[in-house]
Amino acid sequence: DVKVTQSSRYLVKRTGEKVFLECVQDMDHENMFWYRQDPGLGLRLIYFSYDVKMKEKGDIPEGYSVSREKKERFSLILESASTNQTSMYLCASSLRGLGYEQYFGPGTRLTVT
Amino acid sequence: AQKITQTQPGMFVQEKEAVTLDCTYDTSDPSYGLFWYKQPSSGEMIFLIYQGSYDQQNATEGRYSLNFQKARKSANLVISASQLGDSAMYFCAIIQGAQKLVFGQGTRLTINP
Numbered sequence: 001d002v003k004v005t006q007s008s009r010y011l012v013k014r015t016g017e018k019v020f021l022e023c024v025q026d027m028d029h030e031n032m033f034w035y036r037q038d039p040g041l042g043l044r045l046i047y048f049s050y051d052v053k054m055k056e057k058g059d060i061p062e063g064y065s066v067s068r069e070k071k072e073r074f075s076l077i078l079e080s081a082s083t084n085q086t087s088m089y090l091c092a093s094s095l096r097g098l099g100y101e102q103y104f105g106p107g108t109r110l111t112v113t
Numbered sequence: 114a115q116k117i118t119q120t121q122p123g124m125f126v127q128e129k130e131a132v133t134l135d136c137t138y139d140t141s142d143p144s145y146g147l148f149w150y151k152q153p154s155s156g157e158m159i160f161l162i163y164q165g166s167y168d169q170q171n172a173t174e175g176r177y178s179l180n181f182q183k184a185r186k187s188a189n190l191v192i193s194a195s196q197l198g199d200s201a202m203y204f205c206a207i208i209q210g211a212q213k214l215v216f217g218q219g220t221r222l223t224i225n226p
Contacts, residue, residue: 031212033213033214035216040122040218041218042117042204042216042217042218042219043204043206043214043216044216045213045214045215048212048213050212058213088156090158092158094212096212097212098144098145098146098165098208098209098212099146099163099165101148101160101163102148102158102160102214103160104150104157104158106156106157107156107157
């Protein structure tokens, strides 16, 4: 069965802390994505990666960075967490190509205080 | 840039009725795909149905069908014989060559017994 896992379901961090969100997929997918979801705004793409060590900015990359050292793992890094980064973070993966759906992880609800 | 608009923030439907969730899109690329995802209160994103821009027929998956009107740039989701378990957020999304999904704001569907 297809699976995308995220390191935490809930996370509470303090302003200024460095935060790592981990995502692992077991489907040998080339593409991996990080989104944040906020009420009324839908899902917005932060970064995506189409291969190991490759990354591209999404629509809202400011304040975030990513790392993909292995095909199955894609990490989202908040260099210095701020309260406006309190949100639900969703990781997804897919095969390369237009017609392939993205498979999502369960999400991490991050609260920055 | 591509854009998705879902104009219904919330919908209330009686159980066993059919329901149509609206989605309009904007793109200048002739090759694209449209997805619908369901997000129950548990938070996971569940893929429902896909329509490619060159597909000759409207997509169907069980009780889900997609009313694709290319000239009007609309891709409405139709759920036949609604069930209590259909209560959830529903997101329409568009994908193009860069393989990034752009999501709408979502529609919250509530099925009443």
